[in-house]
Amino acid sequence: MFAFRISAASTLAVAALASTQSSAAAPAGAAAAQTILVYSYGYNPNPIMLSAGRPVTLNFVNRAGKSHDFVAERFFHASRIISGSVGEGEVDLAAGQSKSITLVPAAGRYRAHCSHPFHKMLGMSADIVVR
Numbered sequence: 001m002f003a004f005r006i007s008a009a010s011t012l013a014v015a016a017l018a019s020t021q022s023s024a025a026a027p028a029g030a031a032a033a034q035t036i037l038v039y040s041y042g043y044n045p046n047p048i049m050l051s052a053g054r055p056v057t058l059n060f061v062n063r064a065g066k067s068h069d070f071v072a073e074r075f076f077h078a079s080r081i082i083s084g085s086v087g088e089g090e091v092d093l094a095a096g097q098s099k100s101i102t103l104v105p106a107a108g109r110y111r112a113h114c115s116h117p118f119h120k121m122l123g124m125s126a127d128i129v130v131r
Contacts, residue, residue: 031055031082031102038062038070038093041119043112047127052107055082059100062093068114068124069093075110075128079103090115105130 034056037044050056062068073089084091084101091099107130114124 031057033057033059035059035061036070038064038068038114040064040066040068041114041122041124043070043124043126047129048112050105050128050130052105052130055102055104057100057102059098060091060093061098062096065095067092067094067097068116068119070112071115072110072112072128075105075108075112075130076103078106078108078110080106107131 032051032054034048034050036048036058038060039062060070069090069092071090076086076089080103082102082104084099084103086101091101093099105128110128110130112126112128113120116124
């Protein structure tokens with residue numbers, strides 16, 4: 001019984017981790033998925049690790065009870081946007097809202113932050129590393 005509990009817990013932990021990481025089992029030509037959790041005052045994962053030249057769907061999920069944004073002008077400008085809207089290089093999220101952007105990222109190291117007053121100063125920033 002004890003071994004079963006460890007096994008079941010391990011299976012759940014692996015499934016939870018896999019749901020926030022890029023999908024290695026995506027069919028050929030399909031975009032991998034990367035969930036980016038948005039909360040007061042940060043992003044998870046941080047850094048955000050992506051593969052250059054490979055399509056990826058970034059699923060932004062705002063877990064906070066207030067609005068936030070994800071501003072990464074250089075990153076979005078260097079990427080080829082396939083679907084979704086990044087406006088002037090940002091993704092705006094109302095409280096509890098989710099949005100998806102599918103893109104092909106260009107190699108480089110980029111910075112992202114929340115542009116709401118004082119949020120960046122409170123640590124709401126992230127690195128995006130594309131290799």
